[in-house]
Amino acid sequence: MTIFTKTYKEPPICEKEILRYAGCKEASDDVTELMHSCIDEARLCLSYKVCYCELSVKVEEDECDFGNFSVASGDLVKCLAGSNRVVLFGATVGSSLDRLIAKYSRISPSRALMLQAIGAERIEALCDAFCKESGCGVRFSPGYGDLSLQVQKKIFDILNCEKHIGLTLNDSLVMSPSKSVTAFAVSGKAKNKCKSCKKTDCAYRGAL
Amino acid sequence: MNFKEYLKDNIVYLDGGMGTLLQAQGLAPGEYPERWNITHPEIITNIHKDYFDAGSNVVCTNTFGANILKFSEEELEEIIKAAIENANGARKQSKNSAEKFIALDIGPSGKLLKPLGDLDFEDAVSVFAQTVKLGAKYGADLVIIETMNDSYETKAALLAVKENCDLPVIVSNAYGEDKKLMTGATPQAMVALLEGMGADSIGANCSLGPRQLRGVVEELLSCASVPVVLKPNAGIPKAVDGKTVFDITTEEFATEVADLIKSGVRLVGGCCGTTPEYIKALYRASKGLTPCKLTDKNKTVVSSYTHAVEFGESPVLIGERINPTGKKRFKQALMENDIDYILNEGVNQQEKGVHILDVNVGLPDINEVEMIKTAVCELQAVTNLPLQIDTADTCAMEAALRRYNGKAMINSVNGKKESMEAVFPLVKKYGGVVVALTLDENGIPETAQGREEIAKKILAKAKEYGIDKKDIIFDTLAMTISADSRSALATLGALKTIKEELGCHTSLGVSNVSFGLPVRDAINGVFFALALENGLSAAIMNPYSADMMKTYYSYRALKDMDDNCADYIEASSEFAQVIAPTQMTEKTKEEYKSELQSAIIKGFKEKSAIITAEILKTSAPLDIVQEEIIPALNMVGKGFEEKTVYLPQLLMSAESAKSAFEKIKEAMPDKNAKDKGTVVIATVHGDIHDIGKNIVKLLLENYGFNVLDLGKDVPPEVVVDKVVETNAPLVGLSALMTTTVPAMEETIRQLKKRAPWCKTVVGGAVLTQEYADKIGADKYARDAMETVRYAETVIK
Structure with a gap:
């Protein structure tokens, strides 16, 4: 089994999403200007990298058997919806953005906040671009529903994310760079991410 | 023959890929290939033997990920012992008569170092040290550090090799299509760092094929004085009919790499996707080529984690503002451990256009070793400028150099025996360009000639330590003309002779010249111009001084260093700008x-x-x-x-x-305007997210609280110690991940035990009122304003 690596060009930017992540229902001119200047600065340091492999899966009750390893998660099983092909991927927009966020978090928290909102929007846009290209409409990450965060360790062993895209896993299972995603992607139509999420009191819950 | 001797006059053939071959033999996804040294020794030995037979002079042990983070101590020893035995077995079995060596292979730890990740620099050094010690113990001939995509981790690994064995060491990095490491370093920056620390060979491997790596290789060849190594992939993997195929053939690979041998590469091999066939083809394609002669590039270079700064034609500006001398506000910041103030000085000077930041945090009442270590680590998290470590305390100097992510500038050494004996070993070990002051036991010579004599003495002593003159920059000491009207002439004369006769670069603390005079900037600006005309390479200066910046940009424009005067024109808008408060509409x-x-x-x-x-x-x-x-x-x-x-x-x-x-x-620097009371804040252990915490800090400070920010990933006992020490009435804790909430709970538990008077307020993405109640927090705050309001009720 081979791990493939892809580098993407900048996926289209959705400013509304950025503002949502920044906690803004509406933006004044000053905030819009802040956002644009942060986008310009972030652009210089963003990279869009994905590493992935294809896995075949057999489902037995609430267990997904991927051959060499299995994952117990009823929610992932539901997500598979009978599909036996899964794309396992790791994606990141790189560590330079973290540097920028760290810098401003010390000297200008408003920029740090905006940059981290941009990072959140960018990594989602990257995942969308990758999933669309792979014909996958649904992605499911460790930490969603009953899929344990511990699964991250297995994913990192398989994908060798560090070597391929510079993505690492910390002892507390937090990923570095921070604007990164690992997920099982399943073929099918795209669904509204927020709609299928059970955390209904989330501050970032989007329009349904 | 030992490896270093062989390297002198020969093209050295390394081996090719290991992982791809093991997968073909049944290595499962996610399985650790290093274990196969023990479980499948015959397969590993055969692969090594195939490489020796194909023409490899060096095989790399199957120990890419063999480190203490992945394996227990016992298993790690077993793996490395077996790995070297397997390679030795292959060496004995191979009939090829070429020289054969075994390299202990060291790959990345799999972790990102702080501040980007959670592995501390010293811990990374220890991780690599364990592997190195075992490799030396079981008889490796050399070490190869490879596929590193972060300069800081590369430094940790090389330091571990240098501190734990005497083996030759090859260092190879994984560059991307942008010709940089994933954390940003250019080939020039890596050469500066690695040559400074004494790597025997420097180069590139993995990530791309030979064609895509050509640009990186050319840059390495242009600046490296040591042999350059290249181990590219067999192109890029593609899936064809469910099988993995690398996109270039053995012949294409061999031709491309052989061509780069002609350009100067001295050690060649392959990485992912390459097999003994590739090495055989490469060996055939390059047979009979004569190895290119190595040339000393003789460049004076410092570097940061992203780029190198070279001393040469265009003057280098070294910002002097991170220094408490004569600055009340800065002293206060140091006394209060106000790191943000220092960081702001760094970022602001970068915006003004300096190339290097001088870092001096010495004050009689503070622990300089700890302070400079903190300052260096924090500064390199917010700025990518190379740093100049400025201290008279050699312990502080070593602490800073060790943690510095690049090749630092060091300020300073002088002609006194004691100074040279203390500073030169550090320059040799950690690399660096050192500023040498032309003074000695007898003081500062009054004449230019006297200062040149001291410079010669310093060069001779440096040579004894193996430090080349390119890594020494002379400061001929600007003294105030208000005390001696001839002093500027002596300084300028010394600049000229040192530059012309000794062929060395120079630096000056320009502002000293006007000490005691009114409107100092006027004198400084002109003196700077005179010094530049006398060959000054770098100035330690105040970038907020418009006169200095005017001189710098004008000089470059006048000396044909600024195409179309573009830099001058861009900077000129700032010279003219007078910001005055506007009239209210x-x-x-x-x-x-x-x-x-x-x-x-x-x-x-x-x-x-x-x-x-x-x-x-x-x-x-x-x-x-x-x-x-x-x-x-x-x-x-x-x-x-x-x-x-x-x-x-x-x-x-x-x-x-x-x-x-x-x-x-x-x-009002002497008075503390903030006397409302102290709040200790921290992001809990294991968590590295701190935007939320910093927002809380900013607002609390705005509302007059004295905030002690302990940073992120803070162990419970550190929080409690601080609360006990300061008798703080309130602690704010932040956590972003569900996995780090237990650390928050533990912190609160310890606080209740040792500091029962102290209230706790918690916040962060995963927290809810329910969670906060469960872990025993006094208050859950949804946002920063709520924290402020709560603080106001606790501290009245």
Whole structure:
């Protein structure tokens, strides 16, 4: 089994999403200007990298058997919806953005906040671009529903994310760079991410 | 023959891929290939033997990920022992008569180092040290550090090799298509760092095929004085009919790599996707080529984690502002451990255009070793400029050099025996360009000739330590002309002779020349121009001085160093700019009570500072706080609570208020305006997210609290120790991940035990009221304003 690596060009930017992540229902001119200047600065340091492999899966009750390893998660099983092909991927927009966020978090928290909102929007846009290209409409990450965060360790062993895209896993299972995603992607139509999420009191819950 | 001797006159053939071959033999996804040294020794031995037979002089042991983070101590020893035995077995079995060596292979730890990740630099050194010691113990001939995509981790690995064995060491990095490492370093920066620390060979491997790596290789060849190594992939993997195929053939690979041998590469092999066939083809394609002669590039270079700065034609500016000498406000910041103040000085100087930042944090009453270590680590998290480590304390110097992510500039050594004996070993070990002051036991010679003599003495002594003259920059000591009218002439004369006769670069602390005179900038600017004309390579200077910057840009434009005067034109707008508080429009008058309030509410940071400075001329500092800043903050805070103002706007206003407060502080540096009480804040152990915590800090400070920020990933006992030490009435804790909430709970538990008087307020993305209750927090705050309001009830 081979791990493939892809580098993407900048996926289209959705400013509304950025503002949502920044906690803004509406933006004044000053905030819009802040956002644009942060986008310009972030652009210089963003990279869009994905590493992935294809896995075949057999489902037995609430267990997904991927051959060499299995994952117990009823929610992932539901997500598979009978599909036996899964794309396992790791994606990141790189560590330079973290540097920028760290810098401003010390000297200008408003920029740090905006940059981290941009990072959140960018990594989602990257995942969308990758999933669309792979014909996958649904992605499911460790930490969603009953899929344990511990699964991250297995994913990192398989994908060798560090070597391929510079993505690492910390002892507390937090990923570095921070604007990164690992997920099982399943073929099918795209669904509204927020709609299928059970955390209904989330501050970032989007329009349904 | 030993490896170093063989390397002198030969093209060295390394081996090719291992992982791809093991997968073909049944290595499962996610299975650790290093274990196969023990479980499948015959397969590993055969692969090594195939490489020796194909023409490899060096095989790399199957120990890419063999480190203490992945394996237990016992298993690690077993793996490395077996791996070297397997390679040795292959060496004995191979009939090829070529010289054969075994390299202990060291790959990345799999972790990112702090501040980007959670592995501490010293811990990384220890991780690699364990592997190195075992490799040396079981008889490896050399070490190869490979596929590293972060300069800091590469430094940790090389330091571990240097501190734990005497084996030759090859260092190879994984560069991307942008010709940089994933964490940003250019080939020039890596060469500066690695040559400085004494790597025997430097190069590139993995990530791309030979064609895509050509640009990187050319850059390496242009600046490296040691042999360059290249181990590219067999192109890029593609899936064809369910099988993995690399996209270039053995012949294409061989031709491309052989071509790069002609350009100067001295060690060649392959990485992912390459097999003994590739090495065989490469060996055939390059047979008979003569190895290119190595040339000493003789470049004076310092580097950061992203780029190198070379001393040469264009003058190098070294910002002098991170230094407490003569700066009351800076001293206060140091005493209060106010790192943010230092960071701001760094970032501001970078914006002014300096190339290097001088870092001096020495004060009689502080622990300089700890302070400089902190300052270096924190500065390199917010700026990518190379740093100049400026200290007279060699322990502090070593602590800073060790942690520095690049090849530092070192300030300074001088002609005294004691100074050279203390500083030169550090320069040799960690690399660096050292500023040498032309003074010795007899003081500063009055004449240029006397200073040149000391320079010669310093060069001779440096040579004994194996330090080349390219890594020494002479400071011929600018002395004030107010004490001796001939002093500038002596300094300038010494500059000229050292440059012309010794062929060395020079640096000056320019501002000293005007000490004791009025309008010092005027003298400094002209002296700087004279020094440049006499061959000055670098100046330690104040970038906020318009006169100095004018001289710098004008000089470059006049000396044909600035195409189309583009830099001059860009900078000139700033020379001309006079920022004055603007007149309030009628509309502003109606909406806001004052201009300062308007600036704060609208979030104009610079304007707030300027207006504050202006009204400080007529109003008392504390009146401005009470009548202007606090009301403005309250207005925005109230708007946020009523959801008419959103978070980014709140922060912009808070930052503007902070910049106004900074001016107030400058006006009364001896008094602490913040006397409301102390709040200790931290992001809990295991968590590295700190934006939320920093937002809370900013707002608490705005509202007059004295905030002790312990940073992120803070162990429970560190928080408790600080609370006990300061008797703080309130602690704020932040956690973003569910996995780090237990660390928050533990911190609260320990606080209750050892500091029962102290209240706790918690926040962060995963927290809820329910969670907060469960872990025993006194208060759950949804946002920063709520924390402020709670603090106001706790501390009255």
